[in-house]
Amino acid sequence: MLLLDTVQNGPRLKVSTPLDEVEAAAADTESLVLEFDAFRDGRGFSLASILRERGYTGQLIAAGKVLPDQARHLRRSGFDAVELTEGADQAPWRAMDQAFNAAYQPAIDPEPTIWQRRLALVPKPPQPEAADDLEAQADRLNAQVGDGDATAILKAALDPALGLNVAAISSFGAESAVLLHLISRERSDLPVIFLETGQHFMQTLSYRAQLTRDLGLTDVRLVTPQPEEKAALDPRDDLWRTDADACCDLRKVRPLARASAGFTGIITGRKRFQTSGRATLKPFEVLDGVLRINPLADWTADSIETWLETHALPRHPLVEQGFLSIGCWPCTKAVEPGQDARDGRWSGLDKTECGIHMGRRRTDIAA
Structure with a gap:
């Protein structure tokens, strides 16, 4: 990093300047100065990161x-x-810039993180023959068991001969008990990733504990946002008010990218009937180099209800209050009779997905 002992020309903006004003200034200049009024003000780091x-x-x-x-x-x-001020000692700056050669979290620079380096040293699970890439594998599985029931799809995905390292992701929401019940009957020790955003309903947290216990799940992993990222991007826990996409990115997409590193297969509970964007969902698909397994792709709302009743599975406490699709409390509300379940998510916004099922997120943090 360059150390400059002369005042730079060009636009100079306080780090408290709103993002849209900073972006407007940046659009017309090849050099932009961001001034910090306090060393502990994280807004400058956030502005730089977003601009990049x-x-x-x-x-x-x-x-x-x-x-x-x-x-x-x-x-x-x-x-x-x-x-720097004229004549300032540059030695401490150079020393601190080079003091560490390892990164604990991804950032804008391409420096690999410790967990990425560690992952590179972990023995890879058995891989399919070189000529059979993941897309071809998904096509073959769809042809072989895509029309089968959810259990057949799960069994195929968990077959050791396939060479996949598989985890599941669950919101522990209104319909989650069905998929988790199916998983528990095949492999109760399968890793289940729960994105603990810090903004879940208390009922969701208690329901997670109940399902985990009742179904005998032994490896439910609670994944939280990075403290440093949260402190920089959402220090007041109100990012959802101004940018719901950024809030989901911070609290769900980035944590999942880190938590799922090393897994080559991820089981989800998505269904075609939920949104128009899921209408063509296949049981097996490839997303960002990972096989996504959707055992419930062709299930209907009636199928879900029948399974819950037949197996006497516990219901999410908020369902009886009209919450039919449950996420974080700021962006979830009860639906009126006749409305779709997903109408209660991000109501009033042109938004139907949090982003974890939409491919490479905008910041490519898991690249």
């Missing part, structure tokens, strides 16, 4: 009250240079 994520290629310069201890973090967030 959205394609800004000009020079970003940090100025004001920043510390040598922050040198590496500034660089990893997207800054190219730091503006």
Whole structure:
């Protein structure tokens, strides 16, 4: 990172400047200075990261009250240079910028994280023959068992001969008991990823504990947002008010990308009837180089209800109050009679998915 001991020309904006104003200024300049009024103000790091994520290629310069201890973090967030006072000692900055050679979390720079390095050392599970890529494998499985029942689809995905390292993802929502019940009958020790966003209904958390116990699931993994990312992007826990997509990205998409690293197959509870975007859902599909397994793809709302009743599975406590699709409390509401279940999610917004089932997320954090 460059260390500059002269005041730089060009637009100079406080890190408290609204994002849209910063983006407008960046669009017309090849060099932008962001001034920190306090070293503990994380908004400058967020602004730099977002500008880089959205394609800004000009020079970003940090100025004001920043510390040598922050040198590496500034660089990893997207800054190219730091503006120092004339005659300032540059040695501490250079030392701190090079003090560490390992990263604990992904950032804008391409530096691999510790978990990515560790993953590279983990022995790979048995792989299909080289000529049979994942897309071909999905096509073959759809042809072989795609028209079968959910149990047949699960058995095929969990067959050791397939060479997959499989986990499931569950919201522990209104319909989750069905998929988890099916999984428990095949492999109760299968890893189940639960995205603990910090904004779930209390009823969801108690329901998760109940289902885990009742179904004998032994490896439910609670995955939370990175504290550093949350502190920088949503310090007041109200990002959902201004940018629901960014909130889902922080609390769901990024954590899932980290939690699912190393798995080559992910089981989901998606169904074709839920949204128009899922109308052509297949039991097996490839998303970002991972096989997604959807055993309930062709199930209907009646199929779900019948299974719940036949097997006397516990219901989510909020269902009887009209909550038919349950996510985080700020973006979930009860639906009126005659409405679709998903009408209670992100009501009033042009949004039907949190993003975990939509392919590479916008920041490519798992790349």
